[in-house]
Amino acid sequence: MVLPNTKTRKYANSADTAANVFAEYGDFIRMVIRYQVKNDTQVDDLFQEFFLSLVSKPIPIGVQNVKSYLYKAITNDIIDAARRVEKYQKKMRKYAKRFSYSIDKRTPEKDFIDKEETNKIFETIEMQLRDSEAQAITLRYRHNYDTEEVARKMNVDSSSVRRYVSVGFSKIRQFLINSKVGY
Numbered sequence: 001m002v003l004p005n006t007k008t009r010k011y012a013n014s015a016d017t018a019a020n021v022f023a024e025y026g027d028f029i030r031m032v033i034r035y036q037v038k039n040d041t042q043v044d045d046l047f048q049e050f051f052l053s054l055v056s057k058p059i060p061i062g063v064q065n066v067k068s069y070l071y072k073a074i075t076n077d078i079i080d081a082a083r084r085v086e087k088y089q090k091k092m093r094k095y096a097k098r099f100s101y102s103i104d105k106r107t108p109e110k111d112f113i114d115k116e117e118t119n120k121i122f123e124t125i126e127m128q129l130r131d132s133e134a135q136a137i138t139l140r141y142r143h144n145y146d147t148e149e150v151a152r153k154m155n156v157d158s159s160s161v162r163r164y165v166s167v168g169f170s171k172i173r174q175f176l177i178n179s180k181v182g183y
Contacts, residue, residue, distance in 0.1 A: 147162060
């Protein structure tokens, strides 16, 4: 690619200069982004963002090896994009945490009643189900363990845990229907 000489380049429209760079090195730019990102949607987004990056900060005049410069600039833009995403996600997690505290204005009485109701539900589960089914449901839903953690605690496969939970819920549903408690 022939970049404009120093005098013309100094006054050249940066969007035209970026368009010229993309016309000549577009395939190279896309290939570098694709190699580093491997997600087609992100590749397209980063490709477009890199164009805007070149418009706002054109290739400096003294650059001898344009491909090397582009490679380094692309890599830096990808790192910056990842940092922006992480920063955004961190802010959203922080916001969600604050928001959940602000809407969860529970009274001690309500907490006590909920705890008592929860205790009764799990007592019923323990009385109506086989030990393995009751234990799987209790660990999974009362103690909030994921399936793999429950499997480790029970010394069984995670598929067994899923089966215990499924069969246990089926039995509880049948119990509720038979006792006309409803749900």
